[in-house]
Amino acid sequence: MGEIVLIRHGETTWSATGQHTSITDLELTDTGVAQAKGLTPLLEHRNFAAVWASPRKRASQTAELAGLAVTAVKDDLAEWAYGDYEGLTLDTIRESDPDWTIWTGGGKGPDGESAAQVERRLDRVIEAAKPLLAQGDVAFIAHGHSLRVAAARWLGRPAEDGRDFTIDTASIAALGHEHGRQAIALWNLTAAVANPS
Secondary structure (H helix, E strand, O other): OOOEEEEEOOOEHHHHHOOOOOOOOOOEOHHHHHHHHHOHHHHOOOOEEEEEEOOOHHHHHHHHHOOOOOOEEOHHHOOOOEEOOOOOOHHHHHHHOOOOOHHHHOOEOOOEOOHHHHHHHHHHHHHHHHHHHHOOEEEEEEOHHHHHHHHHHHOOOOHHHHHHOOOOOOEEEEEEEEOOEEEEEEEEEEHHHHOOO
């Protein structure tokens, strides 16, 4: 039985500064390029039945640099839509909305998504991936918040419980099984952690 391999894209200028990035289509920084290339040895032993990417170029760029050929672009893997908070840091947001978190408040304004909306998207893509796990692994190349929701949903927990997982840029995780139960098989592995020298 294969695993769903979660791959967060490499660093962008906004991920480096802590700006919320959903629909803004940024490319990787030089650091992000190096991070993505560093994923290759962590992924090359896997047998991928499918490689699915978010529609944002930072995801497809990460896939290519990590040596993966994207087999499908899935809108459901897009990052949580922050709406009016797009491009803002948490500190800036909290100047006017001191108690806000994405997990409890969702995206702001008509273009922002609620936790329930993101949960439905990730449920759809997970359910689509499950039949393919008999053939091998399925890669989801996407974003910090959406992948954290995927992990929570894999465990049968609500989207809001994604706050219990941290995920670095250019990291991998694996959603697998243990004793017939869905479980987290690997979490937040980066090239730097795998090869500290």
